[in-house]
Amino acid sequence: MGNEGTAKRSFIQWYKNKWHNDPLFSIFVALIVMVILQTLVLGFDYDSFDGWFESWTSNWINILRNNAGIGIVALGMTFVIMTGGIDLAVGATLVATGAFAMMLIDIGERGLLGLMGVTGVPAIALALVLVLLFGYLLGALIGITITKGMVPPFIATLGAMMIYRSVTQQTMQGYNPQVPTEFLQISGFQIGDLMIMPIIYWLIIAAILYYVSKRTIFGRQIIAVGSNERAARLSGINVDRVKLHVYALMGLLVSIAAIIQVSRVGAMDVSGAGRGMEMDAIAAAVVGGTSMMGGRGFILGTVYGMLIIGVLNNLLNLFGAPPLLSDAFKGFIVIVAILLQRKGKIT
Amino acid sequence: MKIEMTNIKKSFGNNEVLKSISLTINGGEIYALLGENGAGKSTLMNILGGIHQADEGAIMIDGETAQLHNPVQSQEAGIAFIHQELNLINDLPVYENMFLGREPKTKRGSLDLEKMLHETEEMFKKMNIQLDPRKMVGDLDSSYKQTIEICRAMMTNASVIIMDEPTTSLTDSEIERVFEMMKTLKSHNVGLIFISHKLQEVKRICDRYAVLRDGVLVSEGSVPDVTTDDLARFMVGHDVRTEPLAKERNLGKEVLRVEELTHHPFFRNINFSVKQGEVVGVTGLLGDGRSELFQSIFGADDISSGKIYIDGEEVKNNSTIKAINKGIAYLPRNRKENAIIQDMDILENSSIATWPKFSKAGIINNEWHLKKFEDLKKTLRIKMQDPTDSILSLSGGNQQKVVLAKWLATDPKILILDNPTQGVDVGAKEDIYDIILKLADENIAVIVLSSEASEIIRVCDRSLVMYQGVIQGELIGKEMSDHSIMNLATGGELAEERSEK
Numbered sequence: 001m002g003n004e005g006t007a008k009r010s011f012i013q014w015y016k017n018k019w020h021n022d023p024l025f026s027i028f029v030a031l032i033v034m035v036i037l038q039t040l041v042l043g044f045d046y047d048s049f050d051g052w053f054e055s056w057t058s059n060w061i062n063i064l065r066n067n068a069g070i071g072i073v074a075l076g077m078t079f080v081i082m083t084g085g086i087d088l089a090v091g092a093t094l095v096a097t098g099a100f101a102m103m104l105i106d107i108g109e110r111g112l113l114g115l116m117g118v119t120g121v122p123a124i125a126l127a128l129v130l131v132l133l134f135g136y137l138l139g140a141l142i143g144i145t146i147t148k149g150m151v152p153p154f155i156a157t158l159g160a161m162m163i164y165r166s167v168t169q170q171t172m173q174g175y176n177p178q179v180p181t182e183f184l185q186i187s188g189f190q191i192g193d194l195m196i197m198p199i200i201y202w203l204i205i206a207a208i209l210y211y212v213s214k215r216t217i218f219g220r221q222i223i224a225v226g227s228n229e230r231a232a233r234l235s236g237i238n239v240d241r242v243k244l245h246v247y248a249l250m251g252l253l254v255s256i257a258a259i260i261q262v263s264r265v266g267a268m269d270v271s272g273a274g275r276g277m278e279m280d281a282i283a284a285a286v287v288g289g290t291s292m293m294g295g296r297g298f299i300l301g302t303v304y305g306m307l308i309i310g311v312l313n314n315l316l317n318l319f320g321a322p323p324l325l326s327d328a329f330k331g332f333i334v335i336v337a338i339l340l341q342r343k344g345k346i347t
Numbered sequence: 348m349k350i351e352m353t354n355i356k357k358s359f360g361n362n363e364v365l366k367s368i369s370l371t372i373n374g375g376e377i378y379a380l381l382g383e384n385g386a387g388k389s390t391l392m393n394i395l396g397g398i399h400q401a402d403e404g405a406i407m408i409d410g411e412t413a414q415l416h417n418p419v420q421s422q423e424a425g426i427a428f429i430h431q432e433l434n435l436i437n438d439l440p441v442y443e444n445m446f447l448g449r450e451p452k453t454k455r456g457s458l459d460l461e462k463m464l465h466e467t468e469e470m471f472k473k474m475n476i477q478l479d480p481r482k483m484v485g486d487l488d489s490s491y492k493q494t495i496e497i498c499r500a501m502m503t504n505a506s507v508i509i510m511d512e513p514t515t516s517l518t519d520s521e522i523e524r525v526f527e528m529m530k531t532l533k534s535h536n537v538g539l540i541f542i543s544h545k546l547q548e549v550k551r552i553c554d555r556y557a558v559l560r561d562g563v564l565v566s567e568g569s570v571p572d573v574t575t576d577d578l579a580r581f582m583v584g585h586d587v588r589t590e591p592l593a594k595e596r597n598l599g600k601e602v603l604r605v606e607e608l609t610h611h612p613f614f615r616n617i618n619f620s621v622k623q624g625e626v627v628g629v630t631g632l633l634g635d636g637r638s639e640l641f642q643s644i645f646g647a648d649d650i651s652s653g654k655i656y657i658d659g660e661e662v663k664n665n666s667t668i669k670a671i672n673k674g675i676a677y678l679p680r681n682r683k684e685n686a687i688i689q690d691m692d693i694l695e696n697s698s699i700a701t702w703p704k705f706s707k708a709g710i711i712n713n714e715w716h717l718k719k720f721e722d723l724k725k726t727l728r729i730k731m732q733d734p735t736d737s738i739l740s741l742s743g744g745n746q747q748k749v750v751l752a753k754w755l756a757t758d759p760k761i762l763i764l765d766n767p768t769q770g771v772d773v774g775a776k777e778d779i780y781d782i783i784l785k786l787a788d789e790n791i792a793v794i795v796l797s798s799e800a801s802e803i804i805r806v807c808d809r810s811l812v813m814y815q816g817v818i819q820g821e822l823i824g825k826e827m828s829d830h831s832i833m834n835l836a837t838g839g840e841l842a843e844e845r846s847e848k
Binding site: 215216217218220221223224226227228230231232233234235236237238295296 | 647706
């Protein structure tokens with residue numbers, strides 16, 4: 001009897017300590033709560049356990065696949081915010097790199113690689129390399145503007161956002177590239193009978209960036225630069241180089257998201273695609289515990305944050321909530337997440 | 348007004364910070380509250396300021412029990428708290444700053460600027476301050492900012508003012524100005540609680556003192572009855588050395604030489620050289636350019652012209668990375684702004700400069716850094732729990748030692764220390780002096796930048812005194828004294844100094 005009481009109390013104590021000392025814990029708990037809620041709403045109205053399980057998993061695969069692209073962008077955004085910056089240009093970079101990809105692999109008359117005589121699988125492989133390079137370059141241009149030009153990140157990326165999208169729209173005007181079916185395999189390839197390639201890309205990138213943030217010089221220098229730029233500089237860190245690489249990496253990740261999107265749908269609407277993507281990516285990072293002031297951020301937290309937003313959208317669908325209100329719920333979740341973390345902050 | 352604090356106890360979690368403290372502070376006296384970092388001074392004052400509440404004990408003001416549950420109640424009771432970090436808005440003029448948070452309004456609801464200006468002028472007249480209230484606060488030097496804070500406290504009709512280390516960021520002449528002000532307040536029968544590490548100042552200006560150590564009141568009394576050595580002993584709990592530490596040493600070859608180094612408008616035509624195993628002091632008053640000079644030598648700042656030689660080889664296109672690779676280490680002043688990365692733990696703060704040097708394929712070699720840090724921790728006598736604790740969990744002295752550890756890990760040939768004992772308590776200060784001398788014995792050239800002449804005299808073999816961007820003179824060994832340093836630092840000539848002797 002007495003022992004039980006102690007055990008219960010020590011669990012509460014453990015939970016409280018965890019809540020206060022581990023910033024990711026409150027986010028994780030929130031995610032679990034939402035998953036339970038989602039499971040309940042999905043219901044148990046099935047003939048067999050297998051039937052229920054199948055429906056539950058397919059729902060989950062949908063959530064993950066729908067959020068994989070933006071989830072990848074949010075990972076890059078986490079690094080950007082950790083340096084104390086912001087990137088508003090991700091949506092525009094997405095259409096720029098997506099359009100570039102389509103122009104390269106187009107099997108119509110105007111396809112760039114086709115014109116050069118490269119076709120089939122080699123064309124796709126070459127296109128992938130060029131698109132990633134292009135994304136890296138677009139990001140690096142932003143990085144150079146910020147570091148060498150000393151333009152604040154908000155302004156530099158606001159400008160880039162307008163330039164990248166408008167130039168893309170002009171270039172793609174009246175042009176409908178045809179994406180070869182082989183290209184669609186990048187997202188569409190099935191493992192067993194599951195279409196989960198985008199999810200696998202997301203997880204691999206998350207795992208790599210997690211390692212980068214924890215164990216590599218680059219990852220730790222990001223924290224140093226965001227936390228105290230002066231001290232970082234006076235400790236021999238090349239602050240400009242770190243920032244340049246962070247924005248270039250962001251561009252690279254966006255180009256991966258663009259490839260996923262083009263290969264899922266086979267096309268991209270250059271005026272509409274990626275609009276609001278920057279805000280969703282920032283929201284995921286912030287829900288995941290990243291501080292807008294820089295210095296503090298968690299790759300794992302951003303994955304949680306993305307999942308919370310994904311599950312929320314799914315829940316709203318299941319509830320049949322008015323679609324126009326979905327942003328309101330998202331906004332609400334972002335604010336609640338911050339309030340939860342504020343409580344969990346060490347004083 | 349008379350404040351009596353009786354049997355005040357306060358704990359944070361399991362940490363008992365104040366163990367039954369009783370103090371009495373009278374109006375019209377300057378009361379020194381002394382103790383090392385972590386002794387409980389701040390907690391005690393925060394209780395008086397209404398920021399924390401005592402677990403046990405009572406506070407009586409003029410014989411009546413006072414309820415100080417929040418800063419507003421404390422202010423209403425006549426207690427003003429001037430924090431170490433000043434709460435002024437640089438982009439507002441002086442007179443508006445005087446009324447922050449309690450601005451008078453006109454009938455129509457707009458700010459009554461005229462009234463503010465007028466009352467500020469009155470106050471300045473009363474306090475005998477020559478300052479135009481229309482000036483922007485950002486344009487003023489630190490002592491005037493301190494003065495404004497004090498006047499603001501006076502305007503709330505405070506009868507007791509708590510001053511938390513008001514002189515740490517001030518130069519000597521600015522300190523004089525604040526002291527004048529304190530004397531005026533005293534004559535107006537205001538009680539002052541003066542928290543400071545500078546015992547000379549306590550000796551000069553305070554009437555009574557109290558010393559806290561580990562949350563216990565270890566000594567209390569009248570200042571004229573004790574010496575600064577006594578006070579230091581009370582604070583640390585054992586005798587504190589005061590003897591000079593510099594000694595004859597065999598110097599090696601020249602490691603650093605600069606020729607005609609200039610960076611407008613900070614410094615110009617700087618020439619000097621430093622040998623292995625030498626401890627060279629560089630001192631001067633505010634605006635002497637010494638920090639800027641050594642930041643340039645470290646590659647953190649540009650130069651307009653001139654040459655830097657390390658080991659006889661000229662360094663071109665200097666950068667911090669290049670300087671570190673050439674064996675220069677630079678511990679900057681203002682630890683919090685320039686050296687501490689708050690979002691990182693102790694180990695990371697101690698290893699950030701050596702990440703690139705000891706890594707493979709960009710992956711940090713944590714084992715190596717941990718081993719290195721354990722060594723340095725012992726050498727530097729860093730008091731801490733776990734290397735993965737936040738850097739902010741350490742006291743100022745220990746934070747400084749961690750920053751020092753970071754630079755020692757780079758195996759420097761030339762170690763530049765800019766105000767190394769800033770915000771560091773007596774014990775840690777002596778530790779740092781010991782380390783400086785030990786490093787010199789190991790043939791490292793150590794350059795100590797300091798505004799405290801006494802520090803330079805005790806530790807350095809010779810010193811360069813700067814005045815408005817030039818080296819005004821060099822003092823070797825016995826030539827260094829408070830007087831000779833001050834003479835050069837204020838623009839006096841070395842020749843006069845020598846002919847006087």
